[in-house]
Amino acid sequence: MKTVNNRPGITLNGNEASVLLWAPKAKQVSIKIQNSNEQLPLEQQPYGYWQLKTDKLHAGTQYKFVLDDEKELPDPASLHQPDTVHGPSEVVDLQAIQWTDNNWQNLPLQDYILYELHTGTFTPNSTFAGIEAKLDYMVELGVNAIEIMPVAQFPGNRNWGYDGVFPYAVQNSYGGAGGLQRLVDACHQKGIAVVLDVVYNHMGPEGNYFGEFGSYFTEKYNTPWGNAINFDDAGCDAVRHYFIENVLMWFRDFHIDALRMDAVHAIKDFSAVHILSEIRTRVNELMQETGRKHYLIVECDLNDTRFLNPQNVGGFAMDSQWIDEFHHALRLAAGGEPTGYYSDFSGVTDLAKSYQDAYVYDGQYSAHRDKHFGIKAENNPGEQFIVFSQNHDQVGNRMLGERSSELFSFEMQKLMAGAVLTAPFLPMLFMGEEYSEPHRFMYFVSHTDAELAEAVRKGRKAEFAAFHAQGEAPDPVDEKTFIDSQLQWNLPELGQHSTMLSFYKALIQLRKSLPALHNLNRKQVKAEANEEQKTVVLRRKHHVQEAIVLMNFSGNIQSLSLPDTAQTWKKQFDSADTQWNGPKAAPEVVNGGDGVELQPESFIIYINE
Known part of the structure; x- marks a missing residue:
């Protein structure tokens, strides 16, 4: 069966609006225009869909769907929830x-240096415009891909984003759809790719009206956050269509430029074609049409290469994890x-x-x-x-939300940065780590349902x-x-924070410029540990150049x-150098052997002469 081949919700085309809703439980459906109370009936289509073409809906029109003359509900594929x-x-x-980014070409994935941020806490005004104002800072830092935590509409103005209940609607308090589009356009002007975190494994509890429309969820499986989304049970074709079209919309x-899909190990799908594989196929078709490159990144804790391997060997062909x-x-x-789990x-x-x-655990x-x-x-x-020394989960899921800046010494923070930025993988920073931000990143919500808010507090x-x-x-x-979870933008210019920021800039620049670090050939990687000394020696090669x-x-x-x-080794970087407030620099040149x-809690990078 082929599902209806267009986006759910309301799509404008000139003066005409196309309305598409999946509501297989309903006997009749209409759309109610809020300011006039006029109701426009939808026509029933096969497989539980309802459709309408009309010239009575325009940008800014507020509406609800009316099911069977009794339930008035927001659109499950709403693009904006103003209230x-x-x-x-x-x-x-x-x-x-x-758009002004017609000449933009997505960066090669192997060049990505990622920076994860949360729109609400990245700047005091908690908007996309706030991020836009910091893009020159990002360029100077050297990161070239920002990863934005989920922006799907959630209750209130404060949330990590994983409680979203309108996957198509961009959070109104952040700046809505237009604000996100303008941010992406501005990023591309600065040479920065944009990765968006999306949640396809569960929905938040408050404002979740999906069950009123159809079988979006299945009781066959559970996730840690409630019933699983229905990707393989009765009625799943329309649900799959809903999420595939969401990917294509972004x-x-x-x-x-890329989606980071949250906790795909919690996506339960025993279909012959897994939903991730179908998404891959449809994204490939879109790229063929547009000539633009897009990546699919997953969070997955299964240590299973099937998620990464090509489709022709039974994999789902995700680009990274x-x-x-x-x-x-x-x-x-x-x-x-x-x-x-540590x-x-x-x-x-x-x-x-x-x-x-x-993988540490590979069998x-x-x-x-x-x-x-x-x-x-x-x-x-x-x-x-993709590797990191901290991220929203690993910081925010601690009871007190302490960052590395609070848990480890200044020297150890530098060493952890070195461990990530010299890895033969894609490095990711968590907002503020580059200047040792001391503010914690804590768990926060703003549910408007008092009972739910109290349940979260007690939980x-x-x-x-x-x-x-x-x-x-x-x-x-x-x-x-x-x-108290927001970044403090007065700090990067002060004392140790300024030193740490300069340290990160220099280290990122070295990663970009040194072929042995920049190229990600895993066949040319050797790593040895000494448990007694608590040391690691990492060796990476590209052609004749070797970095140690x-x-x-x-x-x-x-x-x-x-x-x-027979080699002479020349120093490229030394975290214990006094310019980084370290105790003592190592020799510039060392003979092999x-x-x-x-120095304690430090690292040095040498290359062969």
Whole structure:
């Protein structure tokens, strides 16, 4: 069966509006124009769809759907919710913007240096315009791809974004559809790609009216956040169509360069063609039509290369994935506590393994999971993996939301940055880490449903009841929790913060300019750990150039020998240099076979002469 081949909701084409709604439960459907109360009946179509073409709907018209003359509901494919998730939807003309990025070409994926940010806490005004005002800062920092946490409409003005209930509507308080389009256009003018985080594994609770229209959810499976979205049960064709068209909308109408799909391990689909594979096929068709390049990035904790492998060998052909295991190993190496899921990791040994193999667990027994876990990722290139020392999850899911700046010393923060930015994978920073932002990034919501808000508050307290010695979990509903999570833009020019920012700029520039670091050939990577010394030696090659990264995670000076006695090694970067407020710089040139003293919590990069 072929589903209706256009976008759900209301699409404007000149003076005519096309309306498409999937409501298989309804016996009759009309659209109610809010300011006049006029109702326009929709015509029933096969497979539960309802359709209308009319000249009575224009940009700015507010409306609701009326099902069977009794239920008045916002549009599940609404493009704008001007007055909360419960209010009327508003017609938006996605073609109204005058794009100036016609010459923009998406960057090669292997060149991406990602910067994850949250629109609400990135700047004090919590808007896309606020991000736009900081683009020159991003360019100077050296990042070339911003990854924006989810912007689908959620209740109130404060939310991480994973409680969205209108996947097509851009959060009104951030600036709506037009604000996001203008931001993307401005990013492209500055040479910055835009990655948008989207959630296709669950929906938020408040304002979730999907069940009133049709079987968007299935009881066959559950996710940690409630019933799973129906990708393979009765009625799933229309649900698949809904989400596929959402992907295409972001790329076609918003010029988004890549999507980061949240927790795809929670997408349950036993169809012959998995929904991710179908999305891949449809995106390929769109790229063929437009000549523009778009990437699909997934968050996935299954250590399963099927998500990355080409479709002709049964894979879903996703372009890249986050690997949390690199993060976990790095945190343990840096001295983090081996509690919870960190208990599976050993620090420097597992960090060296991740450099070498991407996945730490690729078939061995995991005590935390109590099973053998993962598969080897031998044939997947470096750009298929994204690594980081912190991200919204790993910071914000801590009880107090502490960043690395609070948990680790200044020297260790520099070492962790070096571990990420010299990796043979795509590096990602979390907003503010580049200047050691001390403000925590905490969990916050602004549900307008008082009962739900109280349930979230109690749930957060219960989740961390065992940690009561560390204090109280911050109240996620209190606006202060949100404000205290915002970046402090006066800091990058001050003291140690300024030093850290300069350090990040220099390190990012080195990664871009040094072929042995810039090229992501995993066949030319060697990594060795010494548990006793708490050191890692990472070697990366491109053609004749070899870079060697010496890392010392211990609190003592450690001596490491440089390999290849016939070689001379020239220093490129030293985190212990006094220009970075370090204790002492290492020699500029070292002969192969000679030892180098590594300062505590530091790294040095040498290349062969």
